[in-house]
Amino acid sequence: MLIMETSSQNRLLIKNGKIVNDDGMEDLDVYIEDGIIKQVGRNLIIPGGTRTIDATGKLVMPGGIDPHTHFELEMMGAKSADDFYKGTRAAVAGGTTCVIDFVLPQKGQSLLEAYANWREKADGKVCCDYGLHVGVTWWSPQVRKEMQQLTTEQYGINSFKMFMAYKDAWMLDDYDLYCAIETCAELRALPQVHAENGNIIARNTEKLLAKGVTGPEGHQLSRDEEVEAEAVNRACVIANQASSPLYIVHMMSRSAVRALQQARARQRHVLLGETLAASVGTDGSHYGNSCFRHAAAHVLSPPLRPDPATPQALCEALADDDLQLIGSDNCTFHEKDKELGKNNFCKIPNGVNGVEDRMAILWQKAVNTGIMDPCRFVAVTSTNAAKIFNMYPQKGRVAVNSDADLVVWDPKLERTISAATHKQAVNFNIFEGQHVVGSPQYVIVNGRVCLDDGELRVVEGFGKFIKTAVDSPAVFGSAPAPAAAPAQLDVSHVSNGSPSPDLGNMT
Ligand code: URP
Ligand code: ZN
Ligand code: ZN
Ligand code: ZN
Numbered sequence: 269m270l271i272m273e274t275s276s277q278n279r280l281l282i283k284n285g286k287i288v289n290d291d292g293m294e295d296l297d298v299y300i301e302d303g304i305i306k307q308v309g310r311n312l313i314i315p316g317g318t319r320t321i322d323a324t325g326k327l328v329m330p331g332g333i334d335p336h337t338h339f340e341l342e343m344m345g346a347k348s349a350d351d352f353y354k355g356t357r358a359a360v361a362g363g364t365t366c367v368i369d370f371v372l373p374q375k376g377q378s379l380l381e382a383y384a385n386w387r388e389k390a391d392g393k394v395c396c397d398y399g400l401h402v403g404v405t406w407w408s409p410q411v412r413k414e415m416q417q418l419t420t421e422q423y424g425i426n427s428f429k430m431f432m433a434y435k436d437a438w439m440l441d442d443y444d445l446y447c448a449i450e451t452c453a454e455l456r457a458l459p460q461v462h463a464e465n466g467n468i469i470a471r472n473t474e475k476l477l478a479k480g481v482t483g484p485e486g487h488q489l490s491r492d493e494e495v496e497a498e499a500v501n502r503a504c505v506i507a508n509q510a511s512s513p514l515y516i517v518h519m520m521s522r523s524a525v526r527a528l529q530q531a532r533a534r535q536r537h538v539l540l541g542e543t544l545a546a547s548v549g550t551d552g553s554h555y556g557n558s559c560f561r562h563a564a565a566h567v568l569s570p571p572l573r574p575d576p577a578t579p580q581a582l583c584e585a586l587a588d589d590d591l592q593l594i595g596s597d598n599c600t601f602h603e604k605d606k607e608l609g610k611n612n613f614c615k616i617p618n619g620v621n622g623v624e625d626r627m628a629i630l631w632q633k634a635v636n637t638g639i640m641d642p643c644r645f646v647a648v649t650s651t652n653a654a655k656i657f658n659m660y661p662q663k664g665r666v667a668v669n670s671d672a673d674l675v676v677w678d679p680k681l682e683r684t685i686s687a688a689t690h691k692q693a694v695n696f697n698i699f700e701g702q703h704v705v706g707s708p709q710y711v712i713v714n715g716r717v718c719l720d721d722g723e724l725r726v727v728e729g730f731g732k733f734i735k736t737a738v739d740s741p742a743v744f745g746s747a748p749a750p751a752a753a754p755a756q757l758d759v760s761h762v763s764n765g766s767p768s769p770d771l772g773n774m775t
Contacts, residue, residue: 333368350693416451565603568599657740
């Protein structure tokens with residue numbers, strides 16, 4: 269039950285900090301009332317009795333937006349351990365104030381029914397605001413109609429995820445993928461793909477098992493970089509044929525990034541790429557660990573890569589705008605669930621932690637090393653997600669009238685990441701033992717101080733569902749949608765090369 273706070277508790281002044289937005293930094297104070305930023309400036313005149321946070325030496329940034337989580341997801345015979353309470357509580361602890369989870373219908377299940385299930389699971393539990401993407405895991409005229417319904421004001425969905433892997437579960441063949449992407453283009457919704465070649469993975473898995481390779485090391489061996497890069501390229505080609513923008517989730521390798529760069533050079537529509545905290549924060553060497561629990565805990569798809577240059581290359585891709593954002597793909601499983609694959613790597617439920625450590629890991633790997641500046645950090649952890657998923661400038665910006673979702677970031681705060689102290693539901697952390705410098709000191713969710721000088725004070729059910737409208741200007745440009753559906757055969761896609769996505773001019 270939510271207890272209404274007295275009005276003076278609904279007012280907050282953050283003084284003496286340095287505000288960081290994606291396009292600049294400035295020493296300014298921020299005044300918040302009733303969950304909204306009301307004033308930004310110096311020498312603000314504010315009501316008496318307002319709580320003041322002194323942010324001297326700290327950065328005041330938009331709260332993180334994690335565009336990729338899976339809370340309470342049933343997959344591969346198990347259910348992910350972080351539910352919408354524990355998952356969003358961990359998010360807030362790490363500086364993230366909004367997550368976007370995936371509704372994933374079973375094959376044959378109504379998308380509307382799955383959407384209703386997800387809202388029911390999440391609404392009463394979330395500690396911060398959240399949005400939803402919807403998976404298109406099968407194809408039929410009904411699915412097409414439900415996609416249209418989901419993009420209306422009533423449901424508030426503007427993105428759909430399709431899988432090119434998980435054969436016999438969520439995978440679509442190329443014909444169905446083309447239909448789904450084409451439908452997104454007609455609806456001015458953003459198609460997202462999980463890019464891996466599911467047929468190659470299936471055959472490689474058979475061959476590895478026949479040779480007696482049953483342990484977690486088989487996971488990476490069955491799906492190397494080429495298997496990811498091929499699917500990235502194919503997804504881009506299909507999107508081009510459908511005259512559609514495209515968003516590739518969880519890009520895990522240098523080969524995949526190269527494939528996206530090459531497609532961008534020849535295609536007209538916006539192509540967006542997301543990487544993960546896991547892939548910038550650790551690597552595929554863990555699959556060789558002789559401890560099953562340890563190796564299996566790192567199993568996600570696409571997998572972590574053995575190439576030790578991968579984490580730095582992905583940070584550089586984020587810095588250079590080859591990739592636009594970083595998510596967590598948080599999908600944690602208890603040890604007993606990972607053990608479903610004890611004798612067969614392809615039965616290990618796929619997923620890792622990251623929702624809590626995403627911001628600190630990227631800060632450590634990319635800002636502390638000089639690969640990116642704090643403005644780009646804000647862009648890839650928050651603002652770009654807000655723009656792409658049409659939540660901007662309500663979210664993703666420190667500015668008057670934006671939601672008071674803020675992080676007071678202490679760039680000097682030192683800590684060591686550990687399952688012993690994290691807030692996630694599982695007792696394993698893929699970043700165990702990593703020393704990071706830079707973490708949140710205060711996290712403000714809709715004006716409420718939910719991390720208070722390091723003390724976590726979240727409220728279950730305090731968050732709300734954010735409906736997102738289609739036709740995001742960051743994806744489809746600012747020109748009005750054409751009256752006729754655009755996804756007929758369109759000869760213009762054989763043209764001069766697409767712009768690198770321009771997420772910069774939207775203030
Ligand atoms: O291994 C992963 N990524 N698990 C979550 C499901 C998905 O493919 O995103
Ligand atoms: Zn995926
Ligand atoms: Zn171990
Ligand atoms: Zn995922």
